[in-house]
Amino acid sequence: MEIVNKLLDKSALSALIERLSKSGKEVYAPVKENGITDFAKIDTIDTIDFDCITTIQSAKSLVFPRVENILSYKKTSEDIVVKNVDITAFPEVVALGTRPCDAAGFIPLDAIFCTDNADEIFNARLKKLTIISISCKKADEYCFCTSVNGNPGNTAGSDILLTEISDSTYFAEIVSEKGKAIFDANTDLFKETAAIDKTPHLAEVKQEFTAEAINEKLNTLFESDIWDKQSMRCVGCGACAYVCPACGCFDIQDENKGNKGIRHRCWDSCGFGLFTLHTSGHNPREKQSQRWRQRIFHKFSYQPVQQKQFGCVGCGRCSRACPADMNIAEHLKEIAVN
Amino acid sequence: MEEIKKIAKQLLSENKVQMVIGFEKGTANKVRPAFFTKPDDVEKLIYNEACIHNLALYLKKDICHHVSNVAIVANPNVVRSIIQLASENQVKEEKVTIIGISFEGKSIGILDFKAAEEFAKTQPKGLKPEDRAFIEKVQAMPMEERFNYWVETFSTCVKCYACRASCPMCYCGKCNVETNNPQWIPVASHKYGNLEWHIMRAMHLAGRCINCGECTRACPVDIPLNMLSYMLTDFVMDEFHAEAGLSATYAPALSSYTNIDKENFIK
Amino acid sequence: MSEFEPKIVAFVCNWCTYAGADLTGTSRIKYSSNVRIVRFPCTGRIDYMLLTKAFAGGADGIIVSGCHPNDCHYTSGNFYARRRWMVFRRLCDFMGIDTRRIIFSWVSAAEGAKWAQIVNSANEEFKKLGPYENYHKLSTQEIFE
Structure with a gap:
């Protein structure tokens, strides 16, 4: 659909949040707790941390939780009863205050979960998710969205994008049908406006390279020693993958007690040595540098081929979370000029 | 410099x-x-x-x-x-x-x-005053509350294992948490899985941790998990007069013993 | 309603306490039947995680028992175990896991009567404490919720 431009006052946003949570929707927004900002359930605007550049973790857990039950099973004297998770029982969720990069992250994530087979559970959750993003006024040295086809006022992935144009007013762009549904139910809160140039209200993020250039370069770099060099200080944890809005790898595990049990899926990371360990004992990615190469190749070479999507949105979360300060933007730039 | x-x-x-x-x-x-x-x-x-x-x-x-x-x-x-x-x-x-x-x-x-x-x-030994204060604060809670405190504290753990990966003492080629036949510690980062992981880690570091705090610094969600091993370091020092990282011939407290270790809790 | 009967798991070493428990039986000494004995080669082999696994599995109380000091079949397994138990008890205490529910004892192969007494007194103690739920609940909530 065509983007519809409106104005939304901050007081109206506050009323919107209250209405949404009263109508039974779960509203998630960045909340600062114990010194760190992450998405948490809210029912009033007061608890939202509007100042943070990005949350520590991405909003992906709203559609791809770090642990979720897939099915449960029970053995009786006659039979084994298997019950799939009830995908109709998922709540309606509104993600508020996501950044444009977060919203864009759902696109590659969706692409991963819809390759070959559409993942029922993931799609059921995604269908019930409405994303109301807020454009970035600030950026830091980790941000690089402009280098990977994004920008601080990007509407891709969002259902509604709010841009703060004054202390009391947001410029609202209604991007999708889901966003329109929210608008239609709350028309009294929005005001009319002509299209507004957002640029003066957005953060500046300098473009350092292009995702396409990285993709091109990677064709010849598989055997390069650049991976060894870059990953020397990598400690081999999974922090980068777990905070990434576009990483979708998971593990399937069974847990049981007596005659009952569940099967769930939980996050996994290509940074772990165990990730590719075969039963035979052979590990095709034995060294940390090979795992680092996989991370970059998957996002900038394999995903564009398989899913026509880059697997990176430039939020810089992995670099912020890294205990050894592996700055992905810096490393990508190095690859681009290599 | x-x-x-x-x-x-x-x-x-x-x-x-x-x-x-x-x-x-x-x-x-x-x-x-x-x-x-x-x-x-x-x-x-x-x-x-x-x-x-x-x-x-x-x-x-x-x-x-x-x-x-x-x-x-x-x-x-x-x-x-x-x-x-x-x-x-x-x-x-x-x-x-x-x-x-x-x-x-x-x-x-x-x-x-x-x-x-x-x-x-x-170098200065023992716990820093703020760490001791934290440990005493937790210790002063009633048992039930203490249990819930740790369960809640660890509930934000995403099991990225940054704590393990950045710890110089966690050098095992195969970590206990990777024992999967049968699965020993749950893989998923639900509350139970997280608690078991942190109990296991704290025990393995007892008497070996040198209190550098690297695990908590590395933690993307700032869990004060170093407090478990700090507390045990303090306990090991009190009970066994052993402290890690001071002697290259040190036998870690839990891989050594004396005939006169306390046993007032054993019937 | 019938009286609460605690589930007790006993981790014992093969050479002393297991033989001691055997002697309790052959001596026809009656003792509480709530206890489920798990035999190990040595107390040194009793991983502390097994104790938490027992709680996770629904145990209301645990007995850990082996050879008296200096009697270990492998010379020093029980000495290492003793230290480990001390540290583990401290950690449990700090993390709010009920240490009153873990009873440690030395029972030799000749102490059939002592074994009966340990189990019976543990049973009484655990009865007074009631069911132990928080650890068990935590481990099953993913499965039954």
């Missing part, structure tokens, strides 16, 4: 070591671990108050496997970690050159293990 650079440069140019592990400038005002293999690279070496990463961890990673001699810029935490690793037969004196540096950045020069032990012994 300049002195550290001079030493590093000399070690590399005289080919006494093939690599110097130190710090270089990182993103914005951060610093990052760096590996210098050429004398000219050493210009990039820095040391400031932000250099708190425990570099000893790299001695047990892939990068040091093929290097016969390595030098390491070592603040007191790193020195203690190296001594502890030596006591567990994980590093050899002839392979590691310790370039000692105080927390404030004052060069202490090259330390052999003997001198490193002496240096470690001069």
Whole structure:
């Protein structure tokens, strides 16, 4: 659909949040707790941390939780009863205050979960998710969205994008049908406006390279020693993958007690040595540098081929979370000029 | 600083070591671990108050496997970690050159293990007042509340294992948490899985942890998990008068014993 | 309603306490049947995680028992175990896991009567404490919720 431009006052946003949570929707927004900002359930605007550049973790857990039950099973004297998770029982969720990069992250994530087979559970959750993003006024040295086809006022992935144009007013762009549904139910809160140039209200993020250039370069770099060099200080944890809005790898595990049990899926990371360990004992990615190469190749070479999507949105979360300060933007730039 | 650079440069140019592990400038005002293999690279070496990463961890990673001699810029935490690793037969004196540096950045020069032990012994011991206060605060809670406190605290853990990956003492080729036939610690990061993981980790570090706090620094969600091992370090010191990282011949408290250990709790 | 009968798991070493428990039986000494004995080669082999696994599995109380000091079949397994128990008890205490529900004892192969007494007194103690739920609940909530 065509983007519809409106104005939304901050007081109206506050009323919107209250209405949404009263109508039974779960509203998630960045909340600062114990010194760190992450998405948490809210029912009033007061608890939202509007100042943070990005949350520590991405909003992906709203559609791809770090642990979720897939099915449960029970053995009786006659039979084994298997019950799939009830995908109709998922709540309606509104993600508020996501950044444009977060919203864009759902696109590659969706692409991963819809390759070959559409993942029922993931799609059921995604269908019930409405994303109301807020454009970035600030950026830091980790941000690089402009280098990977994004920008601080990007509407891709969002259902509604709010841009703060004054202390009391947001410029609202209604991007999708889901966003329109929210608008239609709350028309009294929005005001009319002509299209507004957002640029003066957005953060500046300098473009350092292009995702396409990285993709091109990677064709010849598989055997390069650049991976060894870059990953020397990598400690081999999974922090980068777990905070990434576009990483979708998971593990399937069974847990049981007596005659009952569940099967769930939980996050996994290509940074772990165990990730590719075969039963035979052979590990095709034995060294940390090979795992680092996989991370970059998957996002900038394999995903564009398989899913026509880059697997990176430039939020810089992995670099912020890294205990050894592996700055992905810096490393990508190095690859681009290599 | 300049002195550290001079030493590093000399070690590399005289080919006494093939690599110097130190710090270089990182993103914005951060610093990052760096590996210098050429004398000219050493210009990039820095040391400031932000250099708190425990570099000893790299001695047990892939990068040091093929290097016969390595030098390491070592603040007191790193020195203690190296001594502890030596006591567990994980590093050899002839392979590691310790370039000692105080927390404030004052060069202490090259330390052999003997001198490193002496240096470690001069450093402040025991818990910092704020850590002790934290432990006492938790200890003062009623049992039920204490249990719930830890369950809730660990509930935000995403099991990225950054705590393990950045700990110099967590060098096992196969971690206990990777025992999966049968699955010993749940893989998923639900409350139960997280609690078991942190119990297991704390026990494995009891009497070996040198209180550098690297695990909590590495944690992306800032869980104060170092408090478990700090508390146990304190307990081990009280009970067994043993402290990790002070002697290269130290037998970790839990892999040694005396005939007179307390047993008032045993019927 | 019938009286609460605690589930007790006993981790014992093969050489002393298991033989001791055997002697209790052959001596026809009656003792509480709530206990489920798990035999190990040595107390040194009793991983502390097994204790938490027992709680997770629904145990209301645990007995850990082996050879008296200096009697270990492998010379020193029980000495290592003793230290480990001390540290583990401290950690449990700090983390709010009920240490009153873990009873440690030395029972030799000749102490059939002592074994009966340990189990009976543990049973009484655990009865007074009631069911132990928080650890068990935590481990099953993923499965039954």
